[in-house]
Amino acid sequence: MNDDILELYPDSGRKHRLTGLYLDQSFASGKRPFIYSNFISSLDGRIAVPGASRNTYQVPPAIANTRDWRLFQELAAHADLLITSARFFRQVCDHEAQAQLPIDSAPEFDDLRDWRRAHGLRPQPDIAIFSASLDIPAEALNQYRERKIYLITGATPDPEKLAALKASLPLQVITCGQHSHVDASTLRDQLAERGYQRVYAIAGPSVLHALAEGKALDRLYHTNAHCLLGGTKFDTFVRGRQLNPALCMPLRAMYLDTLAPDGAGQTLAIYGC
Numbered sequence: 001m002n003d004d005i006l007e008l009y010p011d012s013g014r015k016h017r018l019t020g021l022y023l024d025q026s027f028a029s030g031k032r033p034f035i036y037s038n039f040i041s042s043l044d045g046r047i048a049v050p051g052a053s054r055n056t057y058q059v060p061p062a063i064a065n066t067r068d069w070r071l072f073q074e075l076a077a078h079a080d081l082l083i084t085s086a087r088f089f090r091q092v093c094d095h096e097a098q099a100q101l102p103i104d105s106a107p108e109f110d111d112l113r114d115w116r117r118a119h120g121l122r123p124q125p126d127i128a129i130f131s132a133s134l135d136i137p138a139e140a141l142n143q144y145r146e147r148k149i150y151l152i153t154g155a156t157p158d159p160e161k162l163a164a165l166k167a168s169l170p171l172q173v174i175t176c177g178q179h180s181h182v183d184a185s186t187l188r189d190q191l192a193e194r195g196y197q198r199v200y201a202i203a204g205p206s207v208l209h210a211l212a213e214g215k216a217l218d219r220l221y222h223t224n225a226h227c228l229l230g231g232t233k234f235d236t237f238v239r240g241r242q243l244n245p246a247l248c249m250p251l252r253a254m255y256l257d258t259l260a261p262d263g264a265g266q267t268l269a270i271y272g273c
Contacts, residue, residue: 006256008267018067018257021268022074023115027198028218028273033191035083036272037201037208038075038221039237040068044228047205048235056091057204057235063225065260071268072202075221076102077112079125079200081191083152085207086131089140101127101144102202125200128152128174128191130207132181134161138168145169152187154180176214184214209240212247219272220249226264 003017027034040063041047048057076082082101103112103124113123126148129136134157141149151157151165152174165171174190177183191199201211211217249271258265 004257004259005268006258007253008256009251009254016255019070020074021255022071022221023077023112025075025078025270027078030197031192033188033196033199034218035188035199035201035211035216036075036219036221037211037217038072038223039208040064040223040225040266041237042225042227042229044230045236046229046231046234047237049229049231050233056094060229062227062229063261063266065225065266067257067260068223068225068266071221071223073102073104073109073112076125076200076202077115078198080121081126081128081150081196081199083128083130083199083201083203083207083211085203086129086133086136087204089129089136092140093137126150126196128199130182130203130210132157134158134165136165138165141169148172150174152176152182154182156180182210184210184216187211187214187216205235205237205239209238209243212238212243213240215247217247217272219252219270222269222271223266224269225261225266227261 003019005016005018005021007014007016027036039047040059042060042063046060049060050056051058084101103109116123124147127144128150130152132154134153149169150172153176155175155178157175162173176186176190201207208217252270252272254270255268256265257268260266
C-alpha cells in the first residue's frame with residue numbers, strides 16, 4: 001500500500017504513512033469512558049444510499065475504499081467496546097451486511113490483533129447494541145458469542161422480546177433514561193461501572209444523534225471523499241431533532257490522501273477532544 005498522507009493541520013506539509021495513522025491516536029483514560037465515532041461521506045454529505053436489493057442503505061460504492069477501511073479497522077483496534085445497532089444484525093440475516101464487525105478476520109488485519117495483544121487488550125472488543133425496538137435476530141449474534149454482548153435500550157423494553165433474546169444467548173441489558181428511547185446522558189456512568197474505557201460507535205445516524213444529544217461523544221473521525229453523489233434518498237451523519245445547543249467539535253487534525261477514491265482523493269479530519 002502506498003502510504004503517502006499529507007498533514008494539512010496542525011503541522012502543514014508534514015508527511016505520514018497511512019498504515020498506523022490512527023494507531024498513533026491517544027484517547028483519554030481513567031474513570032470516564034472515551035467515546036468516539038467514524039464516518040465516510042461524499043462532499044454533499046451522503047454516508048449511505050439505498051442498496052441494490054430491497055431498501056437497505058449502504059456506503060455508496062463511489063466513496064467506499066480500502067484505505068478508509070484500513071483506518072476504520074485501526075480505530076477499532078483501540079476499543080474495548082463497540083457500539084452498533086440492531087439494523088446491522090437484521091442486515092446480516094438478510095445477507096445485506098457489508099462486512100463483519102471489526103476487527104475483520106482478514107489476514108491483512110493480523111497486525112491489528114497483534115497490536116491489541118501487545119497492548120494488553122483482548123483479541124476482539126466487546127459489543128453493545130443500541131435498540132429500542134429489540135428487533136434483533138438472535139441467530140445473527142452467534143458468531144460473536146466469544147465476546148460479551150450488551151443490549152442498550154430504554155426504560156420500557158418489550159418484555160416478551162427481551163425474554164426471548166436473553167433466552168437465546170448470554171445478553172446483558174443496560175437501560176438508559178426513563179422512556180422507550182435510549183437517553184445516552186447516563187451511558188458513560190453505566191459503561192464506567194463495567195470497566196470500559198475506549199468505546200467506538202460504529203452505528204448509524206440515529207445512534208450518533210443519541211450520543212450527541214446525551215453529551216456522550218468525545219471525538220468524530222470523518223473521511224470526506226471528494227465526490228458529489230446527488231440523489232434524494234440518503235443518510236447523513238445525524239438523524240433526529242435539532243441539537244440545541246449545537247454540539248461544537250473543534251478541528252483536531254486533518255490529512256490529505258490523494259490516492260482514493262480513484263480520481264478524487266479524500267480528506268481525513270479529526271474533530272473533538
